[in-house]
Amino acid sequence: MSLKIIHCADVHLDSAMSGLNTKKVNIRRDEMKRTFARIIELSKNADMLIVAGDLFDGKNVSRSTLDFLKGEFSKIPETKVYIIAGNHDPFVADSVYKNLNFGENVHIFGTELECIEMPEYEIYGISFKSPNDEREMLSGFSVKNPDKINIGVFHANLGGVDYNPVKVSDIEKSGFDYLAMGHIHKASGMNKAGATYYAYCGCPEGRGYDETGEKGIYAIELTKGSILSADFVPVCERMYFDEEIDVTDISGYDEIVDRINEKYKGEKHIYRFTLTGKSNMAIDTDILCERIDGFSVVVRDKTEPAVDIEKLSEEFSLKGLFARFALEDKENMSEEEFNEALKLGFYYIEKEENNENR
Numbered sequence: 001m002s003l004k005i006i007h008c009a010d011v012h013l014d015s016a017m018s019g020l021n022t023k024k025v026n027i028r029r030d031e032m033k034r035t036f037a038r039i040i041e042l043s044k045n046a047d048m049l050i051v052a053g054d055l056f057d058g059k060n061v062s063r064s065t066l067d068f069l070k071g072e073f074s075k076i077p078e079t080k081v082y083i084i085a086g087n088h089d090p091f092v093a094d095s096v097y098k099n100l101n102f103g104e105n106v107h108i109f110g111t112e113l114e115c116i117e118m119p120e121y122e123i124y125g126i127s128f129k130s131p132n133d134e135r136e137m138l139s140g141f142s143v144k145n146p147d148k149i150n151i152g153v154f155h156a157n158l159g160g161v162d163y164n165p166v167k168v169s170d171i172e173k174s175g176f177d178y179l180a181m182g183h184i185h186k187a188s189g190m191n192k193a194g195a196t197y198y199a200y201c202g203c204p205e206g207r208g209y210d211e212t213g214e215k216g217i218y219a220i221e222l223t224k225g226s227i228l229s230a231d232f233v234p235v236c237e238r239m240y241f242d243e244e245i246d247v248t249d250i251s252g253y254d255e256i257v258d259r260i261n262e263k264y265k266g267e268k269h270i271y272r273f274t275l276t277g278k279s280n281m282a283i284d285t286d287i288l289c290e291r292i293d294g295f296s297v298v299v300r301d302k303t304e305p306a307v308d309i310e311k312l313s314e315e316f317s318l319k320g321l322f323a324r325f326a327l328e329d330k331e332n333m334s335e336e337e338f339n340e341a342l343k344l345g346f347y348y349i350e351k352e353e354n355n356e357n358r
């Protein structure tokens with residue numbers, strides 16, 4: 001026989017979301033729910049849905065989110081749902097997990113390692129008991145019945161020193177056929193230590209510029225000792241992009257917008273574009289933001305002035321004088337402020353020179 005597993009983690013429902021205004025935060029929260037509903041849909045034909053920690057972003061969970069979850073879990077009565085609490089939603093005294101009844105098919109693991117024995121498999125899980133639970137929960141562990149299919153569910157920091165540190169050697173000795181992990185928000189691909197397959201599936205929706213690209217879950221089919229299939233299934237509604245755009249050869253807004261639109265026109269993702277390279281344009285990033293498509297667009301100007309400032313400071317000219325003053329004051333500024341000051345200064349000097357020449 002084979003087991004079909006949907007492995008998700010780090011959903012972070014009701015998340016605060018960084019870098020978005022209130023209206024967009026609310027839209028994103030609804031999108032996260034729709035994404036979770038897609039995970040439920042994918043779980044309809046699976047034996048189990050695993051949620052490997054951080055289902056919630058924090059302990060303040062809205063009533064509507066709890067009702068939503070209850071409704072979703074009731075749509076898959078034939079699928080077992082196994083949940084552990086992670087560092088963001090630890091199983092503390094006033095945790096929402098304490099008083100929840102999500103339904104017959106849903107099991108929430110407590111703060112001591114627990115084994116659920118089913119006819120076809122055995123599954124082990126353990127919840128965080130505090131936000132930074134430093135117990136090494138897998139250390140020295142091995143399964144009771146190695147002949148059965150054994151699944152582990154851990155929110156853990158592989159190779160780390162905090163947040164339930166786990167070593168590859170612990171995984172190797174565990175006897176699990178599959179270890180479903182949560183905590184790292186990037187999919188790891190399928191790994192193997194000894195006879196144990198293990199993976200982080202990452203988060204199903206990005207929540208910041210450090211969580212870019214496609215996000216999803218793993219759909220796994222396994223038998224005792226081998227994995228028949230392990231597919232990463234993208235489920236995210238929107239993606240974060242954090243891109244650098246070199247504007248060295250660019251002389252106007254149209255060209256910058258065109259260069260960005262080449263790749264992203266009409267897309268409704270969440271973008272942060274950082275302009276790099278050398279440019280003497282005094283760039284108003286607000287103008288660019290308005291002209292670029294997207295759910296949310298941020299543009300940062302990190303270009304450097306296209307001049308040799310040291311050389312210029314030796315010149316007998318208004319620009320040369322300005323460059324000397326700027327260099328004298330350089331240590332009182334950040335690199336960014338210095339570049340900004342130079343570009344603005346040159347911009348106004350040029351404007352003045354053009355007026356004189358007219």
Ligand SMILES: [Mn+2]
Nearest residue numbers: 010054088183
């Ligand atoms: Mn997380």
